[in-house]
Amino acid sequence: MPANNPTTTACFSIYAPAGPSVLPRVLTIFARLDLVPARLVSTVGASRAGELCIDLQVGGMEPAVREQIAARLRNVVDVSLVLTSEKDYFPSPKP
Numbered sequence: 001m002p003a004n005n006p007t008t009t010a011c012f013s014i015y016a017p018a019g020p021s022v023l024p025r026v027l028t029i030f031a032r033l034d035l036v037p038a039r040l041v042s043t044v045g046a047s048r049a050g051e052l053c054i055d056l057q058v059g060g061m062e063p064a065v066r067e068q069i070a071a072r073l074r075n076v077v078d079v080s081l082v083l084t085s086e087k088d089y090f091p092s093p094k095p
Helices: 022-032 063-074
Strands: 008-017 039-044 051-059 081-088
Touching: 008 022, 008 063, 022 051, 022 063, 063 081
Parallel strands: none
Antiparallel strands: 008 051, 008 081, 039 051
């Protein structure tokens, strides 16, 4: 799934009980779509003890695709919450 808009970044925050199999299951969703996250941060216990928070960013993703991926992530075993947002970057004018 190629990037359509290089100035838009899809952001995902995924929450689940901390466990060794959660992160690989989440990353599998992206790998099956031939997507490599531009940014990935995984934290345990940042907001609640024993909770894993995975923050991912993927560049060039359309909003409809972002929501389809979020729906798939919500079906991953142990995932309790998936939040999405997007960041837009505006290229600076060339002199």
